[in-house]
Amino acid sequence: MSFSTPMGQLLDRQSPAIREGEWLIAPPLDEGLLNGARQRIWSLDHLIAEVWRKHGHEVVEGLTPPENMNAALLFWPKTMDLGRWWIDQINAHCAPGSTLRVVGEHHGGGKRVPGELEARGMSYQRLDNARRCSLYQTTTVAGEAGEHWSRFEALDLALVSHPGIFGHGRLDDGTGMLLEVLPTLEGRVIDAGCGDGVISAWLARQGAEVTAVDINHLALEATRRTLEANDLKGEVLPSDMLEAVEGQFDAIISNPAFHQERHVSIDPARKLIEQASKKLAPKGALYLVANSFLPYMDLMKKHFGRVEVLKETSRFRVYRASRR
The missing domain is CATH 3.40.50.150 (Vaccinia Virus protein VP39)
Structure with a gap:
């Protein structure tokens, strides 16, 4: 695969980066994944969802969460409150104990991911650190989607x-x-x-x-x-x-x-x-x-x-x- 973003390049160091169909990717950001193995993604962006759909990936678009989420890869967004929303959604709709990986850029709020996980009682380990990004792994806990409106x-x-x-x-x-x-x-x-x-x-x-x-x-x-x-x-x-x-x-x-x-x-x-x-x-x-x-x-x-x-x-x- 060819990754153009720092978060994608960090993921590419994993072996393999993302197995086909193993992870729910939310929200999909890195175009380097488009032409690789068929993935399952959850997008709030209509334009991004259309691009992934045209490349043959399984796409869940909109605010209704996907069914049967067992493992999720979260690209940490630049907006901290939106990142919190994503964690709460994944906790609310994944069975407790499901695997969650979070990748984020340090200057884009990624350094604050550990604090957000700890605040929810989620123990974690940092799997990798490169390109001014970090990759964390944790397991989901029982939680509510929360009222973010x-x-x-x-x-x-x-x-x-x-x-x-x-x-x-x-x-x-x-x-x-x-x-x-x-x-x-x-x-x-x-x-x-x-x-x-x-x-x-x-x-x-x-x-x-x-x-x-x-x-x-x-x-x-x-x-x-x-x-x-x-x-x-x-x-x-x-x-x-x-x-x-x-x-x-x-x-x-x-x-x-x-x-x-x-x-x-x-x-x-x-x-x-x-x-x-x-x-x-x-x-x-x-x-x-x-x-x-x-x-x-x-x-x-x-x-x-x-x-x-x-x-x-x-x-x-x-x-x-x-x-x-």
Whole structure:
């Protein structure tokens, strides 16, 4: 196998690294495993799940845990609270005494794994340490999945959030600025990259027919809960930006992600802008907020006849793009 990430390279030192079908991999991060033995994986990311599925692996996608978990390999996420959620899920749905291995980067929270295991009464041993990563082995204990959902108030809305969602537990400043200048919108609208559902709820409260999309199943569930908490309605579905939606829309609204791990990537926004130009009704518009340093103006001008900046600060710009 060929591993490009430090955690994968550490695993490759094991012999064999991962036997076919022996481990449930959660969440799958290392593309070096894709073309190897057929694996069983649990992913909260719709896009990653699709990639693994196309490579012939057994994929469990979403928040419902897989059945018959007997041994699990956990790639420790960068968000500590999300790592805690994963440990609690595995303990709750594996028979006590099942094998659990946890691999994590030291600067990504991996050094804190032993403390999290000890806090749950899980004895462990460190199997390996290299590439600024560590691999631990423990056994599961009886436990509850826990209540990791939280609620907060913003813009006279009750918002539901969860670790691993963009802007967890607070209203993002960029999203707040976008909603300040967003006009009252009617008809069919899309919230692309819905997060905790604040944009969806804002639009639905105005009377728009809302479709909310995201690749993160935690975000999708948060948006469903946010809409329900405010007695609002909307369609919520997993989609790589606008790939899964059908028909034309009167408006598309987004605060697109631009980080992949620790790197800046405008690929999600590029995909959204390209798709939006084909999904908008003739008089429709794309409303997008982004950090000021991101090069979106030229990209939007390639696909739209008219692009304007509705508001700008030293940190953010709100764009409106339409066919004319």
